[in-house]
Amino acid sequence: MPDMIDLQHVNKWYGQYHALNDVTNQVKKGEVVVVCGPSGSGKSTMIRTLNRLEPIQGGRIFVNGEDIHAVGRDINVLRAGIGFVFQQFNLFPHLSARENVMLSPLKVAGMTKAEASELAAGLLEKVGLGHRIDSMPAQLSGGQQQRVAIARALAQKSPLILFDEPTSALDPEMVGEVLSVMKQLAAEGMTMVVVTHEMGFAQEVADRIWFMDAGQILEDSLPAEFFSNPQHPRARKFLSDVLEPRGAATLPY
Amino acid sequence: MLDILHEYGLMFLVGTWPVGPLGGFANTLVLAGLGLGLGLSFPLAMLLALARTGSIRWLKMLATVWVYTFRGIPLVMVVFWAYFLLPVMIDTTVPAFATALAAIVVYESAFLAEIVRAGLDGLPKGQMEAARSIGLSYAQAMKSVILPQALLNIIPSLVSQFVSTIKATSIVYIIGVQEITFSAQQINSIEMTRALSVFLVLAAFYFVACLELSQFARWLEARIRARQLRPA
Ligand SMILES: Nc1ncnc2c1ncn2[C@@H]1O[C@H](COP(=O)(O)OP(=O)(O)OP(=O)(O)O)[C@@H](O)[C@H]1O
Ligand SMILES: [Mg+2]
Numbered sequence: 027m028p029d030m031i032d033l034q035h036v037n038k039w040y041g042q043y044h045a046l047n048d049v050t051n052q053v054k055k056g057e058v059v060v061v062c063g064p065s066g067s068g069k070s071t072m073i074r075t076l077n078r079l080e081p082i083q084g085g086r087i088f089v090n091g092e093d094i095h096a097v098g099r100d101i102n103v104l105r106a107g108i109g110f111v112f113q114q115f116n117l118f119p120h121l122s123a124r125e126n127v128m129l130s131p132l133k134v135a136g137m138t139k140a141e142a143s144e145l146a147a148g149l150l151e152k153v154g155l156g157h158r159i160d161s162m163p164a165q166l167s168g169g170q171q172q173r174v175a176i177a178r179a180l181a182q183k184s185p186l187i188l189f190d191e192p193t194s195a196l197d198p199e200m201v202g203e204v205l206s207v208m209k210q211l212a213a214e215g216m217t218m219v220v221v222t223h224e225m226g227f228a229q230e231v232a233d234r235i236w237f238m239d240a241g242q243i244l245e246d247s248l249p250a251e252f253f254s255n256p257q258h259p260r261a262r263k264f265l266s267d268v269l270e271p272r273g274a275a276t277l278p279y
Numbered sequence: 280m281l282d283i284l285h286e287y288g289l290m291f292l293v294g295t296w297p298v299g300p301l302g303g304f305a306n307t308l309v310l311a312g313l314g315l316g317l318g319l320s321f322p323l324a325m326l327l328a329l330a331r332t333g334s335i336r337w338l339k340m341l342a343t344v345w346v347y348t349f350r351g352i353p354l355v356m357v358v359f360w361a362y363f364l365l366p367v368m369i370d371t372t373v374p375a376f377a378t379a380l381a382a383i384v385v386y387e388s389a390f391l392a393e394i395v396r397a398g399l400d401g402l403p404k405g406q407m408e409a410a411r412s413i414g415l416s417y418a419q420a421m422k423s424v425i426l427p428q429a430l431l432n433i434i435p436s437l438v439s440q441f442v443s444t445i446k447a448t449s450i451v452y453i454i455g456v457q458e459i460t461f462s463a464q465q466i467n468s469i470e471m472t473r474a475l476s477v478f479l480v481l482a483a484f485y486f487v488a489c490l491e492l493s494q495f496a497r498w499l500e501a502r503i504r505a506r507q508l509r510p511a
Contacts, residue, residue: 079408106414116409120427120507129423130413162507175409182413 030217037084047241060228061221063238069221077108109179109187115171117163149177169200189220237261302457314383324391349389358382379451398429438496442489
């Protein structure tokens, strides 16, 4: 399988701070990669460089064969081919669910209103919101808003969707509905990079796990290996923190 | 007071028009209207605000200097400058009305630009990021996502500024623009002894105009917000 994403020696600094340190890795077409790691390890930074929401200072990133950070490329065309789902949903609050989904098809893909509207209705149906098509974001629950955001990304008809902690802002009872939509996409062959702390999802859906710390991908393994036998000490520590937040280590003696 | 209005109502409303040029309250509204929303000041303010929030360095500096300059000096000064400088700069005589309009436009653009900028800065960063992520260009994102939200949020501040501009137009009578304050002056010099009533009528005109504008803005904002939250 050819690569969907190819990161080559990517380096990024925020001022003096080395946020991404020589990151090199690939994601194949159709793969689901879950990215995990402690807070501040650079997960968001890394995923945001993939559609150039963040600039990089060294290295190259290819998505679907296109050099994303090359000067002179029409970044809007490249971005239209990459879905992005945010932790905070970032729906456009002045537009209905349908209009949110229609925006990219209308403005970027050049569809007619009728085509875009039909596409939006179908996608909202697919994420289980067929009955809320004309709702405004403020009238939707967090889980519903995030599903609209996923439909909005799907409307770009891109083969790749990036998720930055898509369920972290949700009340616990709404996490499941969003994850199940994501599982469905994975099953349909969508290439996905998912930053998440949902280890159950990772175990069930991921093809590979990337463990990040201090701006590096310290570990890249199959879920079974990662959960049963993490190689790096920091990965072991991270797993014990995530899986057993109130574990024995924190009990007072 | 009512007899003043009765006697000079037309003069308050249109000045000496149709014999002379259009004046009075009509001209005040034309001046304020042209100077603001429909006219030049607001579009100019939008450009200034975009320049100030954008990433092109020299544009940013230019806009910042513009805003700080015109915000930092009294309107009378701008009016005087325009009165003396404009003819020299473009080497022809400039009608008083055009001079006044130019002064009001540059002066108000500075204040309006800051209001628009606050509206742009006030939106969550994620809005622009989401808009760019779906492939919209900067201009498309501004037009379809950012400005519709930002402008709605700043309607109250914009109205305050519009109201204060309507009042501020009164100052241009000093260079002979025949608006309503100019009319009041004329009436006062005919009547001599009824200054209090004359200027009370003048005040009432400004008051009613500003009140109406505020109410219109409130109605507009409520209408737009209601549409955004229409029941699904
Ligand atoms: N705009 C910025 N300016 C300066 N430093 C930043 C900026 N954004 C992130 N950083 C720093 O870069 C590091 C990596 O941040 P990043 O948001 O990628 O972490 P993360 O792994 O996504 O963490 P979390 O799990 O909390 O979301 C952090 O130390 C953060 O403080
Ligand atoms: Mg993050």
